[in-house]
Amino acid sequence: MAKPIIGILGAGKLGSTLARLGVQAGYDIIIANRHPVSQLNWIMATMAPGATVMTAEEVVMNADVIILAIPLSHYRNLDPEAFAGKIALDATNYWFEVDGTTNTISDLKKSSSEVIQEHLKDSLVAKAFNHMGYHDLEIEVDRHPHEKRAMAYATNHDSIRPTVEEIITNFGFAPFDLGALRFGLYLEPGSPLFGEAITTEEFKEKIDHIYDSSFGKKIIEARGGEIK
Amino acid sequence: MAEKEKYTFGIETFGDIGFNEDGTQLDAGQALRQLIKEAKLADELGIDVIGLGEHHRSEYAVSSPEIVLAAIAEVTKNIKLSTAVTVLSSDDPVRVFERFSTLHALSNGREQVMLGRGSFTESFPLFGFNMEDYDNLFEEKIAMWQELLKGEAMNWNGKLTQKLTDTTVYPQLPKGETIDTVVGVGGSPDSIVRAVYYGYPVILAIIGGEPSRFKPYVELYKKASDQFKKPLQPLGMHSHGIILEDGEEAKRVGWEYIKASMDRIGADRGWAPMSRDRFEFEVDKGSYYVGTPEEVAQKIAKNMKDLDMNRFDLVYGTGGQLLHQRNETIRLYGEKVVPRVKELLGGE
Ligand SMILES: NC(=O)c1ccc[n+]([C@@H]2O[C@H](COP(=O)([O-])OP(=O)(O)OC[C@H]3O[C@@H](n4cnc5c(N)ncnc54)[C@H](OP(=O)(O)O)[C@@H]3O)[C@@H](O)[C@H]2O)c1
16 A cells, blocks of 8 residues: 555644654644644644644544544544544553543453454554653654664554554654554553663563563453463 | 843742751751742842742642742742742632732732643642543633633632632732733643633743754744734743752762652653663753753753743752752852853843
């Protein structure tokens, strides 16, 4: 496929940063939040010149790949039919400051991206772009021009791996394939991998020791063993 | 000759509790009294503003900044008395008004309130607010704040705030006077747009990475004032710093204390500790103003110019630090850095 059109839902800290990176990487970026196009237009013209603002519906309709950069707790607003057949890169995290003090969406047995995949049942969901702070998407990348930072992803759909890897690469990162979507739990808040903007080697090292961490131990306790 | 550009230079602290020379930590009372001395020093040095954070955590002494500011008012002459920040979302705007109009009276109009989200969220459960309402709380309360500032009997019908009917809030401000209000902002484009919409100057928290990264935010600030047809307000930034005559010592202190503070905040959010390499980067090219007076002055001047800033606030005492290190930072900032930055920028 030619360069896919990338839609971004959410134009906040993460969404506007990814829009900027996407434009720089030469993608057609379309972006929306819940505001009218006229209100977001001039904001994006400054934050990510070159990105096109549309309504959220239009973004979903027109994009081949949709990055979710909205608060996780809003996932139920996403229309599964409109998403059918599309690739969805889920960058959302359960963040208590935004989504509420108790997580009623996901837990150590079911990662939040699995919840999203269940909801968007006819879409090809990958967890991606969730584990790096939005500022580090630029800071850590810019200051290590020769040592790419690992961006991990996880998906149940082998068919989309090449596309996901290509996007991650073009955005300036080294793709790191974690395998099936359930392994995406390793990338969630609380994990030692969360917040990391490190090299592939360093990332690998941390994954290898994930079950030594208190997060890893909690996974074992909750699931009665490691994620298989 | 064109009029010289006017700049504002401040210091800020979260209220980090400092350490004695023998390494023992001050108690909260000592830390608060220390703060008064530091503010007095800053005033004597001609520093324009002191901003105090509001925190409800063990490593900080200031949870009620206006009370501390009122005490500072009594021992200072010119310095502006600011918060950095007042967490409006988990406060009652009426109470905030009452406290600041009191401070306005006591300080003869030297008060300033910096509204914002702050770095932490512990005030939400503490005061019985739901964090998930954050955005709506802020939106509604900043609108209410603007009404309150009019100083007249007001009517208010809030969703998350109290209903007021023909209510005047006291002490009233003298006719024609107001509470100087600015908004502290992190990395959210929406927050900048909102501050401009309400017509308040913005202070950007630039606490990591190359400051030039904030250029889009500065552009957004300018564009927003065009968009909303509001006069362009001054723009400021705040960043952490340590200034000592011995630059290497400053770095050593930074690596010990700034790191400790960042790691502690990071641990709460599940982030990895700061690496040495990242620290060095922040000092060399990033957002830490750590070094000799000349090094720090050069860096401040460069970034203020780059980002078209009218105000710079140095966050001092991060992570606590020894009392003489805090003291020297303030002294050198006032004596050497600020005059040198003005010279480099050609303003006053
Ligand atoms: N900040 C980071 O460093 C970071 C890093 C990795 C992952 N994440 C995750 O990415 C997501 C976004 O985080 P953020 O920090 O960018 O938050 P943010 O700054 O609050 O931005 C959220 C954006 O989503 C929009 N939005 C909310 N509901 C929407 C909906 N139903 N449809 C379309 N747009 C909607 C918001 O705009 P309106 O409310 O105006 O519509 C806003 O533009 C979160 O799930 C977060 O956990 C964040």
